[in-house]
Amino acid sequence: MTMAPPILDRLHLLGDETRTRILLLLERSEFTVTELCAALQIPQPTVSRHLGVLANEGWVESRTEGRNRHYRLGDRVDPSGWELWHLVRDGLRDGPVYQADGERARVVLQARRERSTSFFARSAEEWEELRDRLFGPRAWLTPLFALTEPHWVVGDLGAGTGALAASMAPYVARVIGVDRSDEMLATAAGRLAGFENVELRRGDLESLPVEAGTLDLAVMSLVLHYVVDPPDALSEAFRVLAPGGRLVVTDMRSHERGPAYAEEMGHVWPGFALERVSEWMTDAGFTAVSVRPIPPDPAGEGPPLFTATGRKP
Template sequence: MTTGTAPTRDLLSRFESLGDENRLRILTLLDRNEFTVSELVSVLQLPQSTVSRHLRVLADDGWVRRRSEGKTRFYRMESALESGALELWRVTAGTLAGARWAADDAERAQSVLAERRERAVAFFSESAAEWDALRDDLYGSDARFAALFGLLDPEWVVGDLGAGTGTLTDMIAPFVKWVVAVDRSPEMLAAAAVRLGERDNVDIREGELESLPVDAGELDLAVLMLVLHFAVEPRRVLAEAARALAPGGRLLILDMRAHDREEYRETMGHLWLGFTEDQMREWTRLAGFEAYRHIPIAPEPEASGPALFAATARKAD
């Protein structure tokens, strides 16, 4: 005899919660936008205690949901209403368009939302000069670039050639199938092993860039990040990268443009004072690459080193 009692009671409760004009006003607003209690108070021109009481009723009956951001609570119409409740609300909402309060509530709601937007605009207007530094302070200087690794094919095997302490490998690894990190310095690789210890898709290998410990065609992408100027024979490095890449595989280079800072040979062990576009274009062609692109990178104001370039190419099929 009790079969169906709970659903019936639930339906009755739904009807009862819609039997108050202020609750209908609240639901109409929350069906269109998300609001805080204080914003609803401003729109409805009702005491906060009254708005809070109605929200509790609507929440208990499953009409609205709440989410928190810090100390702020936002309310919105429940997006997963069961079919009976959804149809009930559609019928009800259809009769409310001409309600005496509908236009006034909608106008005040737009004012509240406009004020919310203006607060964000004001923040950015006041913070424009410091925004980059503030963003870096909040999220780290690499955060804006890290998401770009999501453009990599998740099935790729990537070679970080001249991996050093594994900074780039650590950033790439979450986005691809496998990373082969190669460096000739045991000390650098020891530091990389510590950094990459929890990565289960990284292979650290000691070896020379001119004679990579990588099988032919093993890589889908080869990255040479600020390492080519340390190579005795950059052309051999590029030829080895081509050998290690599968047909159609990609090459990415970041390095210095040609410069005249001779002291770098002594102070930092640089063997090449950067590279010209003509050099890189010819060397990559001879190594078996095509579709070479050379992009000068504008130096950052605080950077003290030479200007950089980025280059991409594809191994011929």
């Protein structure tokens, strides 16, 4: 018995109106079986049967979310199969049946959006607490780490307890954390024990234990006000950066909390004027220097902050 050529099998599959209606909707979005039934106005057993046929041939695939299975177009059909589908689709999609499907699908998607909107309307006041409980307190910050490159070497200068190094380590090739406090380094070592690409070094920011041109990114987070000579620390950051590397500094703006506050917190500097930071970074050799105030967090009790960035030519 001879086997039918693949194109005949595909013509048979795409010759069924229900299957073409399903494929046309799945080109628009993912849908659950229930949503497809509502958009197509077809009973659930019929929709499920045709989804099974399409899935077996690689035209659709699904993912499970809670108790629902979401269907979308698959990726196991070769380009010639999709070319055939495009020919079929272009000849059908302006028909009244397919136009009506599209109208009902828009209603289904709008209902889905309204369910999400309703959730946030109910949860607005508790959303941050809920988000932190579900995903952790740094979930909102995590997408920013995707701005790094996987091959980068990052310096956490003034690493403290290793929180920043732990956050960045999954996204880059290597993190070098530097701190002058043995106690801080011991705490950081415990936190970072599971990361093979993080190295901790003891040293001062004014004399970094890092070879010149090593880093692609250097970060000084809330540490510059503890340094006796900030211009020297910025010059050292410039030295250890590779050409094209960037420095990011976050620290306190100038404040009027007085010497008692500085003594209590161990601060050497009572914050910094933004113009002074810009001048220091420029003198250190950085270009494209940008120093900007950070809007205060209502929950924060400390002085206001700034962020500064610069690039090594």
